[in-house]
Amino acid sequence: MGLKERRYFAIAIVLERLSKEGKLESRYVNDFRAAMASREDADYRYVYSSDTATYMIEVAGEFLGRIKKMIK
16 A cells, blocks of 8 residues: 554554455454554553453454455
8 A cells, every 4th residue: 555654543544444445344443443442451551451462362363364365
């Protein structure tokens, strides 16, 4: 896509755009936003759990697989 922005907020906007264009399922946009919220909770509010971390790792693997499929 020719983009170089790496901030989480900008990535979320790109994912939303891809979803609106029908190139990415909205589930992945929602999962990305949930992962961002979990990271912010852990970093800034000291709210975290092993269950959440395990789930986010699983979601991240699925997300990575989907993005790799999309860029091929």
